[in-house]
Amino acid sequence: MMKTLAVTSGVVLALTLALAGAAGAQTFTKDVAPILQKSCQSCHRPGQMAPMSLMTYQDVRPWARSIKQRVTERQMPPWGIDPHVGIQSFKNDPSLRDDEVRLIAKWVDAGAPMGNAADMPKPREFDDSASWHIGKPDVIVTSPKHVVPAEAADWWGSYYVDTGLTEDRYIKAIESKPGKTAVVHHLLTYAVDADMTGDSNGDDSNAETSGEFLNEFAVGKNGDLFPEGTGRLLRAGTKIKFDFHYHSVGQEITDQSQLGIVLYPKGYTPKHVVYSKQLGQPTEPLDIPGGSTYVRSDGYTRFNQAGKITAFQPHMHTRGKRQCIELIYPDNKTEQLNCADWSFNWHIVSVYADDVAPIYPAGTVLHVISWHDNSASKANPDPRNWVGSGQRTIDEMGFAWITWHDFTEEQYKAEFDARKGVRRTTTAQGQPQ
Ligand code: HEC
Structure with a gap:
């Protein structure tokens, strides 16, 4: 008797789980299509640069596995900024939220079901x-x-x-x-x-x-x-x-x-004149042996006036892998601003949101750290070659395009004090800084 009961309740449990799963399962029309409209179709539609369209279920279905891979590895949509380091508020960040990535992955794992045709959102107008x-x-x-x-x-x-x-x-x-x-x-x-x-x-x-x-x-x-x-x-x-x-x-x-x-x-x-220049050129000529991985170079530029950095773009060539930028303040404290993975296919300018764009006093040094990877990979034209600094596409570079404007001492102080106020409020509410 006990045994039968156990079996029965086991079956009931399994049934309940299956039903709950079906009711809560993500579908293309209800859950996935809105994300693709918002974050992918600007490139993935006929006449644009991406290799395939992601407009309809029929377009998308054959690419489901590849989509899961590209979004979980954060290669799509293209962005580059490491989400775990430094400033995360940008005016032009197209990245998917973590819950959107999880949703897409779960949908693909469940067999990429289409769902109810009536749930399909209106096509996005471009x-x-x-x-x-x-x-x-x-x-x-x-x-x-x-x-x-x-x-x-x-x-x-x-x-x-x-x-x-x-x-x-x-x-x-x-x-x-x-x-x-x-x-x-x-x-x-x-x-x-x-x-x-x-x-x-x-x-x-x-x-x-x-x-x-x-x-x-x-x-x-x-x-x-x-x-x-x-x-x-x-x-x-x-x-x-x-x-x-x-x-x-x-x-x-x-x-x-x-x-x-x-x-x-x-x-x-x-009032503010904006500059964009190549800063933090490597102090030594690049020296990247064939087959090497993660060769590091460092460059420094001193800001003689106080100012505000409004945008950052790494610049390297095909062996470029990653770049980080940090500020070394006059009191020798160092603050990491951002790290970005590099791909020569994508030259992406990351524009800081106004309230978090880095500000710095006169005498601050920008430190640019670049890593080159000369091992065999899809992106590497020939890993057997030594590569050094140079102007040609097959040579290498490692500097940052920085967009900034200067502050007078008074302007810097005013912005610094305004931000201090914001931090104090946050701390008072007991939130981590
Ligand atoms: C800025 C334009 C752009 C955006 C936005 C974009 N893509 Fe792409 N995508 C491309 C280009 C160009 C390629 C081909 C080059 C490459 O693979 O990097 C590509 C390649 C891909 C591939 C690989 C195709 C293959 O041949 O294997 C997948 C999958 C993909 N994108 C999915 C997505 C998804 C999903 C989104 C939205 C979350 C998205 N992309 C957003 C431009 C874009």
């Missing part, structure tokens, strides 16, 4: 309009026509184009607009000196010049509008360097991209 998101630009700079063959290796190269500007002016807003989004994997623009020439045309022996980083095109990005009273200086006679990564997509496509710039009125000087 603003594919040819208009500028920053308003009507005062200056439009256009890159030369570039033919992307139907099938070819990826193309990294640059073009230099005059702005036509005859006087110094301040930039209020700026937007890069690719002609054909399917083939423009990334587009970065820089302001460079008038004597810079040499369209590289895919010849990667051409020098990678410095200059001031202006703007990046990334899918779903609508341009940079500087906060009121903040701007970038664009000097008369400056040239624009268009840095492209073109990607073949099975048919021949001709691209011509544009940079649009809205200027402050003539004679206006913003």
Whole structure:
């Protein structure tokens, strides 16, 4: 008798569990589709750069395993910033939340069920309009026509184009607009000196010049509008360097991209002038033996004035692995800001949220730590080669693009005190800092 009861209750328990599981199970239409709409479809839809569409259940089903892998390894959506170190509040962070990643993984493990068709959300509408998101630009700079063959290796190269500007002016807003989004994997623009020439045309022996980083095109990005009273200086006679990564997509496509710039009125000087420069160049030439893993280099730049860092972008080439940045304050205390995994496929600018953007007193040193990995991997062209510092794509680099503006002593003190207030409130509530 006891035995029967036990068996029966066992069956009942199993049944209950199965039912509860079914009722609570994630489905594509109800749970997964909204996440894909929000975080994936900007790239994963017809005509965009990603290799497959993730719009419908039929599109998505064959990719379920691969989706689980890419989202749990935090490779998709592309971002790079290590979520376990340093500042985590950015204006442009596309990452999935932990619960979204868990949900996708559970859904895939349960066989990626479609669920109820009626639960499917309305398709997301995309603003594919040819208009500028920053308003009507005062200056439009256009890159030369570039033919992307139907099938070819990826193309990294640059073009230099005059702005036509005859006087110094301040930039209020700026937007890069690719002609054909399917083939423009990334587009970065820089302001460079008038004597810079040499369209590289895919010849990667051409020098990678410095200059001031202006703007990046990334899918779903609508341009940079500087906060009121903040701007970038664009000097008369400056040239624009268009840095492209073109990607073949099975048919021949001709691209011509544009940079649009809205200027402050003539004679206006913003309160804060914003700079973007290559900081923390390695102190020693890079020396990366064939087959080596995790070769470290360090670079330092001293800020002679107090200021605020508004954006960070690592820069390395194909052997780049990871970069961390920290501040060494005048009292020798060190604070880690961020670490980012690097992939040469993705040049991502991380823009700090205003209230946590790092501020520092005069005399602070920025410390940039880069790691290169020259072991065999999909991304490494040839792990047998020694690699050193240099300008060509096959050479290496390890610096950070930092965007910042200076503070006067009074401005720094005011912002420092304002933030102290915020911290005290948090501590009073007993929350960890
Ligand atoms: C900024 C554009 C962009 C966004 C946003 C994006 N992807 Fe991707 N995705 C790409 C590109 C480009 C590739 C191909 C290059 C690569 O594999 O890195 C890719 C590759 C993939 C792959 C591998 C395909 C293969 O051939 O094996 C998967 C899976 C994937 N993405 C899933 C996702 C999911 C899921 C999301 C949202 C959570 C997402 N992606 C968001 C651009 C994007």
